[in-house]
Amino acid sequence: MSDRFDAIAPELAKQAIELPSWAFGNSGTRFKVFGTPGTPRTVEEKIADAATVHRFTGLAPAVALHIPWDHVDDFAALRGYAAEHGVQLGTVNSNTFQDDIYKFGSLTHSDPSVRQKAIDHHFRCIDVMDATGSRDLKIWLADGTNYPGQGDIRSRQDWLHESLSTIYERLGDDQRMVLEYKFFEPAFYHTDVPDWGTSYAQVSALGDKAKVCLDTGHHAPGTNIEFIVAQLLRLGKLGSFDFNSRFYADDDLIVGAADPFQLFRILMEVVRGGGFNNPDVAFMLDQCHNVEDKIPGQIRSVLNVQEMTARALLLDRDALNAAQSEHDVLGANGIVMDAFYTDVRAPLADWRESRGLPADPMAAYAASGYQRSIENERVGGTQAGWGA
Amino acid sequence: MSDRFDAIAPELAKQAIELPSWAFGNSGTRFKVFGTPGTPRTVEEKIADAATVHRFTGLAPAVALHIPWDHVDDFAALRGYAAEHGVQLGTVNSNTFQDDIYKFGSLTHSDPSVRQKAIDHHFRCIDVMDATGSRDLKIWLADGTNYPGQGDIRSRQDWLHESLSTIYERLGDDQRMVLEYKFFEPAFYHTDVPDWGTSYAQVSALGDKAKVCLDTGHHAPGTNIEFIVAQLLRLGKLGSFDFNSRFYADDDLIVGAADPFQLFRILMEVVRGGGFNNPDVAFMLDQCHNVEDKIPGQIRSVLNVQEMTARALLLDRDALNAAQSEHDVLGANGIVMDAFYTDVRAPLADWRESRGLPADPMAAYAASGYQRSIENERVGGTQAGWGA
């Protein structure tokens, strides 16, 4: 194990996973959002928490922003604040689903003036990116309809193309657009970007700076997600991952919590397809810590990705190729399962220590007093959540 | 058609569908709740709206309450208010999912003091029932866990049994408990009453006054719901329906909107199993009108149930029995489809008029000015929603 682990360590050392600022705020379901002591009230406090995750893990050097949730007057100053805390500002997520005007759509709305308002919001997001140095504009649309006939599915695709084209034109040379797809919710009859095929068709019509964002929780039951990963890498269109996990719908649970073997298979195809430590493929989390603590929830998440990446890197690809070419079904599967069942936790702990990181980031965080400190300090104000 | 319709009209005349008070308030998803002009601010305004649905359709003589959303100091007075508006107060729905103490469960919580608090809430609901003359206490639990290991699935069943037993003992002679099951949400790993089997096992352990509530949106993908209807009727344990429809998860769309043929099949088994116009089987709606108008949404819903009931009653049961016993697959299916494809709307319109009701309740409501009137009158205050 030790030799095998040493061989993959240099790759692990490069791994970076972007954290979502909103994971540190409160979240919940339509039934209830529970508050928790210590929850940030400001974007600066979110960044401080994200930086804490990075300090304990060395895995999370960037924080994604959600606009307008994370709006500030001076994004250049915010960039400086983040840098002081040891992290960068990452992907900018546009939000066109909480203004009353978007009740019936945003970039796909039948009314050109509403579409323009949504386009303008994306222009502002690009302005933010200019100030923060962010590369990626991530677009997830809540657009869709609840009842057959409510909207014209076909025209909405055309309007979507127009809107995206206009936004795309505004991107700088080093900026990208990533278009996320989602099977359902909050729309219940149709969503305007429901599957990878739609996202792929739309971004292909734009140009090289437009890519697909794959959120692991946004598929129909039973979907083979690693196939989509392999396909998008092959087509040169996988721009980023939103990692999380799910048992049913878009549960936004901790990545690897619901089906660790699925996460392994996804990472196996990422490695196979050249998507690992590839700057074109961003790794991000998109999760909700509804009932568990948020900072350790994020620490657990990046560790899960790291541990599973180690297993995927340990896969004996030569042996696998040989078994595959001989159609040795059990042998090939056995090689895959061997990598999955390898317990990488002890060597990872040693390796973390060798790099000046805590061997057990979860325990180290718990012992650090940070949580108690923020619970004491963050009194008053309005806790951050999806609405603010 | 006319003769066939006349034969079923007496049964249709008895049909009653209970409306949920909360359908008249605002609802939405975790992403956004959109407000709408004219939304009630008080339970009295909800009742007035529900009574309006009844006035235009003759189908909705009762309004279900949700406690504490619909809490008032004087429920006897509320009962009188409802009576003045021509409706009764119906099922009382307990709510143990919005108090912070229930973050990790209510009737299934590992802490006996929390369970007692939840039990006490149900005692108060029974007090409300005593005052309102309601028969049914409906229990839907948000209880469950989000992560494997978070709770002890087995003990929680035992605690659930204890809690339900204590509540059951408090029921009056003419009161019942109906226990609703739900596949998932808001809990994402396990729910404590996920399926009809669990609800059936739990209520069977209590006694004859405990029944199962079947919400048509609370099943796994592909579930044959009409089979469950037939089975629960056979077992004497179908207490009530929560009607709505769904494409994906618990979408709470208008009943019959997503899969009208499924609604037909459900009603066909209701009729077959003796569940129609059977006082033991309550018909209720449980819906969310997130993007459509609420009062016409409820009118449309009760009409959908009525129209589909008419089709189910028109089924030529003798011919079907004959085809079934001859294993004439296409013939038997054809008889079912013939009933489904029969357009009952014109005879229903005539029949409504003959009973002093509008032929087209949707059009009559639109023309009535009620909507404009409440939009003008209901200014200020806080619009009702799930949180209030």
Next chain:
Amino acid sequence: MSDRFDAIAPELAKQAIELPSWAFGNSGTRFKVFGTPGTPRTVEEKIADAATVHRFTGLAPAVALHIPWDHVDDFAALRGYAAEHGVQLGTVNSNTFQDDIYKFGSLTHSDPSVRQKAIDHHFRCIDVMDATGSRDLKIWLADGTNYPGQGDIRSRQDWLHESLSTIYERLGDDQRMVLEYKFFEPAFYHTDVPDWGTSYAQVSALGDKAKVCLDTGHHAPGTNIEFIVAQLLRLGKLGSFDFNSRFYADDDLIVGAADPFQLFRILMEVVRGGGFNNPDVAFMLDQCHNVEDKIPGQIRSVLNVQEMTARALLLDRDALNAAQSEHDVLGANGIVMDAFYTDVRAPLADWRESRGLPADPMAAYAASGYQRSIENERVGGTQAGWGA
């Protein structure tokens, strides 16, 4: 109704639905294939049965072939035989899933010699098309794997592209390739063409003569199929439909039997997107009549498509557009439901008679004596099925 119906009758008169030759043979599940009296023993008898469906309905002027199931030495003679019976030979379906050499794949097999064998089979299919005058080569692949690691998902896509390119080059100027996708079965871990996105990406890399075939039973649970229809029409890549219906997996039940409203919505988008009576979009059935009689099963199927097409054509598109642009959710949905609930059966019966067809093709077939005649005549020999 009469005027509305007259307006759509000319469009209905042009409708053509291709029948699968294999629907007339025996089929079943892995558990059992039940035989039935009168089942064809030869391709000629299948064609005779298909011609019978056309004779009673006027809807089914072509029969699709499956090679090698329908192999004959002289396809030109078979074409003549069909013509004498009043039908054409239609789409040629390749079969690369029943030869032992294809156990681990055909066009995607890791061994180039197996891929070549599968390519050669498609060349033979094109030869058949030349002889029969068929336009479309339909490719459905059983290729896939059962266990993670069994095959290399990524390489198989590349091999698929190579194989398809080679076949594509062989197509004549007036011939097309349609590539079908399927979620799962017979492969259980991954299929090489699992979704419309994959089929679209593959055919787009070939050229204008390659299109997507959409089988209505080949999707993940909950998939919005009409969205895919609208999208593929928009992209100019919808080549053909395989109609059938399903409750769970690829059940291959009679089209419209499981979810008639879904069929309506699909046809609504077909009409909306210009796919109806468009020569680029072929309508075909792909069904298994495991327990019901086969010929009336096919008659019922084409009638279901016809009736639902009539409802889709009756949709008041202007009113719908107006309601959509006003965001009148209930109004727009009501217009859609009004078309769906319209009982078109009586006017269709009258119209059939006016065209010299039986008013009720199901009854006419039952009364015709054809079934008794084939049961008496087709004695001995081997009944056709999927293996022969």
Next chain:
Amino acid sequence: MSDRFDAIAPELAKQAIELPSWAFGNSGTRFKVFGTPGTPRTVEEKIADAATVHRFTGLAPAVALHIPWDHVDDFAALRGYAAEHGVQLGTVNSNTFQDDIYKFGSLTHSDPSVRQKAIDHHFRCIDVMDATGSRDLKIWLADGTNYPGQGDIRSRQDWLHESLSTIYERLGDDQRMVLEYKFFEPAFYHTDVPDWGTSYAQVSALGDKAKVCLDTGHHAPGTNIEFIVAQLLRLGKLGSFDFNSRFYADDDLIVGAADPFQLFRILMEVVRGGGFNNPDVAFMLDQCHNVEDKIPGQIRSVLNVQEMTARALLLDRDALNAAQSEHDVLGANGIVMDAFYTDVRAPLADWRESRGLPADPMAAYAASGYQRSIENERVGGTQAGWGA
């Protein structure tokens, strides 16, 4: 690890998993059954193969029979044959789905004479059990319908109850009936025992000798199977497991292959609920090795169950209880994941050797020459499959 492993070794030593005789024969899908060299032609050869699995693993001391697939004239002699090979004859599986008379049902058929024929078949199975010393009669029904209206769902439940009662009465004092449920297939509209609730209701109406059989592949997408395990154990009605795994439908893949973490959670609830090494709860496999070798496929399967059982037994239950009672979500989940991620393979290999078994049964079998030997010997005859 060593101490922890020693503590659970005595429990592991008692583990027994029954093998299905049919796993050694050929199987496939409706599209194709591939044959493989060395496949048994007789029940004796199946038993010899099963005994081989036991010889290499020490885990599989019994073989389940399927009647009439495994019919012999002298079952007492077969019992002796098995004993000579070191295994017992186990559960007897009835088969009422391959005779033409059962096309429309067996124990639920509307014709009493067909039901009686199916009952008689079960009587013969009980006779077999008397001769073989088997305890359990396992009933899986293919009964159901493909189209709404084809059969009367409600009456079929009543007929099922009558049929089961008659069979139940025939059971000896030490014999049991286990009733398996299945979501769908081969019936596509309704199955007569689709879910655990139905099986539970039916067996509860019979008596203590009737239990539920849980096949891990027979649930709707997303079903929380470990919940059902916990519930049935709590209700005292879990009679046996049919282990396998699935990605989509009833794929019958190797247990643990598709979702190893699900298998872990199931075994965790088995241990929690007292179902492990409990004679009332039989562990069986029910799998199809369509593309992989059959004997090593079975070896892999029992090893998967053993390895996962070891992980479940290693769970620190006291620590988990403590974390649960403190609502430490991440802590409790971490304890569960720690057990799951523990690599038990090395200590299991050592322990096997200490018991005179091969450290690596897969490698030992491959090196044994058994496979080559049967491939050479088993020439001619008809390979066993589902039809013989």
